[in-house]
Amino acid sequence: MSNTIRYGLIGCGGFGRFCLEAYQSLEGMQCVAVADQDAALAHFTAAQTGLEACGSPDELLARQDIDLVHLATPPFTHASLATAALNAGKHVLCEKPLALNLQDASAMIHLAAEKKRILAVNLIMRYNPLCRAVKAVIDSRILGAPVHASLINSAKDEPLPAAHWFWDREKSGGIFIEHGVHFFDLFEWWFGSGTLLSAHQVHRPDSRIVDQVLASVQYGGGVLGTFYHGFHQLGRRDEQTWRLIFELGTITLTEWVPTEMKLDVSLSDAEFEKLTALLPGVRVQLLERYPAEDSHARSRHRDRLVEVHAGMTLDAGFAKQELYAKMLRDLMTDQLAAIRDPAHVRVVGERNGLTSLAYAVSAQMAAGAGGVL
Ligand SMILES: NC(=O)c1ccc[n+]([C@@H]2O[C@H](COP(=O)([O-])OP(=O)(O)OC[C@H]3O[C@@H](n4cnc5c(N)ncnc54)[C@H](O)[C@@H]3O)[C@@H](O)[C@H]2O)c1
Structure with missing residues (x-):
């Protein structure tokens, strides 16, 4: 060769x-x-x-x-x-x-x-720069422990006529398997391995088509993940929102290939400086500076030093389709290096295909069985 x-x-x-x-x-x-x-x-x-x-x-x-x-x-x-x-x-x-x-x-x-x-x-x-930035924030523990992460995928079905293979479970595997695997793979990278807690599916009224599914997964360290996928929207109303809640802040991502990341954080000056350094190119908006007498707070039965409340925005640096193509190229480049x-x-690699499918199969089975396996 x-x-x-x-x-x-x-x-x-x-x-x-x-x-x-x-x-x-x-x-x-x-x-x-x-x-x-x-x-x-x-x-x-x-x-x-x-x-x-x-x-x-x-x-x-x-x-x-x-x-x-x-x-x-x-x-x-x-x-x-x-x-x-x-x-x-x-x-x-x-x-x-x-x-x-x-x-x-x-x-x-x-x-x-x-x-x-x-x-x-x-x-x-995992090749999206903003998903990598989220991973860096989680691993740094600057925002404390992650507590909950949710994906709400309110997707278009305009390109999916009733006879499309997507709706046929024998052909697509169902929504968790066909589409959900992307997000099971990503959350496992962010939070470590998890256990499916429950899953549900909803049929479109008067139809055999399942167009909404919901799953919850518990990850290590007490992180709860929830995944909603609904395929029922006009093309122009296709919308995804991700929200990650930490002890000391939140992260919000929009679109299924996220192009923008917003943070809302309450931190000490020292931790805020570390977070800013961790996210090159981040734009910062100072929302509030707490006076010394107001900077001692508690959550989860722990003392917290909170000197600053800030909003932060990080752009992926590409429009959605451009970023999507770049992520495809980056994954391929990674595979070529391994060849x-x-x-x-x-x-x-291979393992991601198997583990993401394992979550999806469990979710599909639980949803079919009425919730919990
Ligand atoms: N990774 C991603 O981000 C991403 C995004 C979209 C779709 N997908 C995946 O890509 C795949 C294709 O999706 P699509 O939307 O392009 O579907 P599609 O229906 O538009 O295209 C599938 C093509 O495969 C052909 N085909 C079907 N059976 C075949 C066979 N046995 N041998 C040769 N050709 C065959 C069809 O004629 C058709 O042209 C699916 O697995 C889907 O989940 C991945």
């Missing part, structure tokens, strides 16, 4: 084409060919991007000039396509979720290890 890694895409739908565009400018990787079960779509995509079209996924997998195959097909196809790709000697970047069940996911990871190939899952959240050097430790 030359140092350049040659890429083939299977699945030329909306997301596959978005990724392809993002990857075409990536150094050290050459996009070679595309395939789709819809051969006309593969030809259209090839013509648009200047790549070659293969008549079928098998034809693409048989090519000797492709090292890494990206599976951007619906979830129910991931296990069989990844197995075929690994057996053909390819590295695989699989779209999330890795598979629909843990047995398939474990078998795929086992096969990848046996073939000495990577099997990455496109769980991009070139097996000793390279990736931010997201």
Whole structure:
């Protein structure tokens, strides 16, 4: 294999084409060919991007000039396509979720290890600079312990007609598995491993479609995480809000690919200085300075020195779509490094595909069983 890694895409739908565009400018990787079960779509995509079209996924997998195959097909196809790709000697970047069940996911990871190939899952959240900034704040303990983190995902369903595979649990796995895995993976990075407490699902009135799900997870150190996903909005009202509550402040993120982070903190001057240094580029608004006689406070039965109340804003530095493409490239760059050097430790590897799926499968089962397993 030359140092350049040659890429083939299977699945030329909306997301596959978005990724392809993002990857075409990536150094050290050459996009070679595309395939789709819809051969006309593969030809259209090839013509648009200047790549070659293969008549079928098998034809693409048989090519000797492709090292890494990206599976951007619906979830129910991931296990069989990844197995075929690994057996053909390819590295695989699989779209999330890795598979629909843990047995398939474990078998795929086992096969990848046996073939000495990577099997990455496109769980991009850990590559978002603001998600990294949140991780740094949590680990620093400047805001004290994290207590609660919630994601409210009020998503558009305008691009999802009733017959779309997304609504078919046999094909998508359901909302926790198809979409929730991103956030289970991210919260585990932030807070450590967790245990599902409960999960619920709600059907759309007079329909078999489940369009709302809710799960709660307890993490170490007494952190409670809650995840709400509802797919019921106009495209223009698609909205996500994340809120993290700490002992000494809150963090709010907006959009599912967060582009802005806001903090509201009550700290001593020394801790506030440390926090500002931890977040380069942060904009600060001093809301209140407490006089000495008012700076001693208590919470959780502990004394707290609170000299300043401030608002802080940190921008990701990119508009949403630009940031999304960058996160895709950063995840891919991480995988390419591991292909070139097996000793390279990736931010997201095989394990993330399995553990994120484990939360999602438990949540799906609990929701189906009426709440708690
Ligand atoms: N990582 C992310 O941020 C992210 C974002 C969106 C979607 N996704 C994932 O990407 C995948 C694709 O989503 P999408 O929105 O592009 O779906 P889509 O329906 O728009 O496209 C899927 C494509 O796969 C093709 N296809 C289906 N079965 C196939 C098979 N067996 N062999 C070859 N081609 C096949 C279809 O013809 C279609 O062109 C899903 O797993 C989804 O969860 C990931």
